[in-house]
Amino acid sequence: xxxxxxxxxxxxxxxxxxxxxxxxFNYLFARSVGGTFILRLEDTDxxxxxxxxxxxxxxxxxxxxxxxxxxxxxxxxxxxxxxSERFALYREHAERLxxxxxxxxxxxxxxxxxxxxxxxxxQDQAEQEGDAQASGGFGYPxxxxxxxxxxxxxxxxSGEPHVIRLKIPxxxxxxxxxxxxxxxxWKNADVNPDPVLLKSDGFPTYHLANVVDDHLMGITHVxxxxxxxxxxxxHMIMYxxxxxxxxxxxxxxxxxxxxxxKLSKRHxxxxxxxxxxxxxxxxxxxxxxxxxxxxxxxxxxxxxxxDLARLFSMDHINKAPAVxxxxxxxxxxxxxxxxxxxxxxxxxxxxxxxxxxxxxxKPSALEVARLLAAAPLVKERLKxxxxxxxxxxxxxxxxxxxxxxxxxxxxxDAAGAARALGLAMELLEANxxxxxxxxxxxxxxxxxxxxxxxxxxxxxxRVAVTGTKVSPPLFQSIAVLGKATAIQRAGKALAALKAAxxxx
RNA sequence: GUCCCCUUCGUCUAGUGGUUAGGACACCGGGUUUUCAUCCCGGCAACGGGAGUUCAAUUCUCCCAGGGGAUGCCA
Numbered sequence: 001x002x003x004x005x006x007x008x009x010x011x012x013x014x015x016x017x018x019x020x021x022x023x024x025f026n027y028l029f030a031r032s033v034g035g036t037f038i039l040r041l042e043d044t045d046x047x048x049x050x051x052x053x054x055x056x057x058x059x060x061x062x063x064x065x066x067x068x069x070x071x072x073x074x075x076x077x078x079x080x081x082x083x084s085e086r087f088a089l090y091r092e093h094a095e096r097l098x099x100x101x102x103x104x105x106x107x108x109x110x111x112x113x114x115x116x117x118x119x120x121x122x123q124d125q126a127e128q129e130g131d132a133q134a135s136g137g138f139g140y141p142x143x144x145x146x147x148x149x150x151x152x153x154x155x156x157x158s159g160e161p162h163v164i165r166l167k168i169p170x171x172x173x174x175x176x177x178x179x180x181x182x183x184x185x186w187k188n189a190d191v192n193p194d195p196v197l198l199k200s201d202g203f204p205t206y207h208l209a210n211v212v213d214d215h216l217m218g219i220t221h222v223x224x225x226x227x228x229x230x231x232x233x234x235h236m237i238m239y240x241x242x243x244x245x246x247x248x249x250x251x252x253x254x255x256x257x258x259x260x261x262k263l264s265k266r267h268x269x270x271x272x273x274x275x276x277x278x279x280x281x282x283x284x285x286x287x288x289x290x291x292x293x294x295x296x297x298x299x300x301x302x303x304x305x306x307d308l309a310r311l312f313s314m315d316h317i318n319k320a321p322a323v324x325x326x327x328x329x330x331x332x333x334x335x336x337x338x339x340x341x342x343x344x345x346x347x348x349x350x351x352x353x354x355x356x357x358x359x360x361x362k363p364s365a366l367e368v369a370r371l372l373a374a375a376p377l378v379k380e381r382l383k384x385x386x387x388x389x390x391x392x393x394x395x396x397x398x399x400x401x402x403x404x405x406x407x408x409x410x411x412x413d414a415a416g417a418a419r420a421l422g423l424a425m426e427l428l429e430a431n432x433x434x435x436x437x438x439x440x441x442x443x444x445x446x447x448x449x450x451x452x453x454x455x456x457x458x459x460x461x462r463v464a465v466t467g468t469k470v471s472p473p474l475f476q477s478i479a480v481l482g483k484a485t486a487i488q489r490a491g492k493a494l495a496a497l498k499a500a501x502x503x504x
Numbered sequence: 505g506u507c508c509c510c511u512u513c514g515u516c517u518a519g520u521g522g523u524u525a526g527g528a529c530a531c532c533g534g535g536u537u538u539u540c541a542u543c544c545c546g547g548c549a550a551c552g553g554g555a556g557u558u559c560a561a562u563u564c565u566c567c568c569a570g571g572g573g574a575u576g577c578c579a
Contacts, residue, residue, distance in 0.1 A: 009579085010579045011534075012578075012579070020519075029538080042579070044579080054577090110577055138506065138507090138564085165577095181509070184508070185508095186507070190508085192574090192575065194508095198577085203577085210579090225573095226508095226510085226573070227573055227574070229573075230509095230573075230575070231574080252508095254572075258515085288516090290518070291517080292516070293516090294517095295518070298517085298518050298519085298527070299526080299527050299528080300527090301528055319510060319511090320509095320510050320572095321571090322515090322516065324515095324516095325515050328529045328530080329529095330529090331530090334541095334542090379542090380540095380541055381540065381541045382541090383541095408516090416548070440538080443538085444538095455537095455538055455539070457537075457538090462538080462539065467540060468540095469540085470539055470540045471538095471540075472541090473539090486525090
């Protein structure tokens with residue numbers, strides 16, 4: 001049977017590292033076995049679901065560059081793929097369970113805020129525990145489980161507010177064989193007593209919708225984060241109650257922050273959007289995330305999405321949670337930036353340059369040409385695409401004349417710096433910066449005659465031309481900038497040095 | 505509290521009943537160099553603890569500890 005897997009996010013927040021990781025693993029698995037990857041929108045929480053998050057979902061995956069074979073936007077044979085559009089299905093199934101005696105109507109009021117307050121204050125501890133006792137230790141005390149079914153059905157039909165709850169067997173054992181973790185079992189007494197399947201607003205809970213849709217959509221493998229393990233038994237009980245064959249489950253190790261807790265906003269960037277804005281390449285992010293909790297070939301670090309899809313295998317997944325390491329991701333990003341062609345890099349940094357106001361939003365032909373010429377100057381130097389504006393600013397804007405102290409090489413005074421700069425200007429006049437080797441030879445020998453090391457000779461010129469002590473290689477930079485402009489800037493700096501020198 | 509999962513360098517990981525326990529990132533040295541990077545070379549650093557099984561355990565079993573997760577009419 002052809003494998004069918006799904007990514008089933010709820011549009012209640014931005015797509016983040018954790019969710020994308022789950023999506024990626026499902027995608028890779030599907031590709032590796034020639035299966036189908038499905039997107040299903042689980043928008044059953046109507047207070048938290050929002051359209052902007054759906055848009056963010058589409059944007060994110062378009063950017064990442066891997067996509068589903070079936071989904072709300074692309075359609076497919078078992079749609080609709082948005083749960084709110086399958087509304088009727090869930091009540092129907094929940095009631096079927098009621099009719100089979102596997103679930104029941106519950107008319108208890110939803111007083112969770114009161115319950116939460118009580119829990120916090122600790123005042124009603126004894127009372128809470130007393131209630132808990134009746135339910136076998138925790139959770140809902142199963143108050144309505146004993147109601148007469150016919151009577152309950154009549155009350156529900158008459159419009160009395162209600163939910164439908166699943167009957168968790170009072171004794172016995174429920175378990176499943178996790179592909180990764182092996183057999184996991186629970187005493188039914190330890191399973192969350194009688195979880196809600198259908199909410200009072202008529203919408204299904206995650207549990208119901210998930211199980212019904214996974215079955216109806218022919219899902220064969222469910223890969224999700226390990227935080228879902230505790231809900232597995234109740235899903236199994238549902239499959240059993242419906243008489244359905246459950247999919248194979250595989251619980252992925254979680255992604256943690258550096259403090260060992262579930263990755264969240266306070267650990268830094270977690271929304272994929274944010275990584276994009278900060279100048280990460282999608283290939284780097286995908287490569288890094290794919291290797292969190294998984295390995296492919298020993299000794300290899302760099303994998304394209306295609307490589308990963310080919311090499312992926314569930315038995316290379318680790319059991320232990322993995323800490324998300326921004327530093328290592330940064331390294332990946334640098335690697336991928338270096339792999340870009342000049343054309344690609346120029347195109348990639350353009351939006352960042354535009355945002356910094358260094359080129360127009362729709363760059364002119366001249367700007368495009370200069371961006372292309374600038375790309376090789378920074379390719380080895382960027383950690384993030386967003387570093388480009390700072391590194392290349394001097395090519396697109398006139399830097400302020402540097403303060404005198406900036407122009408001084410180590411252990412050199414203004415007079416010395418002026419001499420060095422003057423010499424550098426002469427040498428520059430006499431040479432073609434585009435001819436790198438000739439230029440360097442000329443500066444080297446010219447400097448030697450004046451008793452100047454190449455670095456010291458170049459530093460004042462570098463600062464004068466680029467406005468900073470740290471820049472791309474000078475001759476190449478000047479070649480892109482234009483010799484005349486460089487000499488003009490150097491002239492201004494020289495004047496400043498001389499003025500400083502004349503002051504006592 | 506209860507239930508469940510996990511445990512190899514700081515981090516991501518490879519690995520085997522007998523290995524100098526390998527790689528990558530980070531870090532520390534050194535080299536190349538025009539600043540910064542890149543690049544190259546070298547170094548540091550791990551099998552959580554305790555019992556077993558075994559000639560031999562990082563590897564198999566059990567216990568413990570530590571960490572994490574769940575315990576919603578959120579997913």
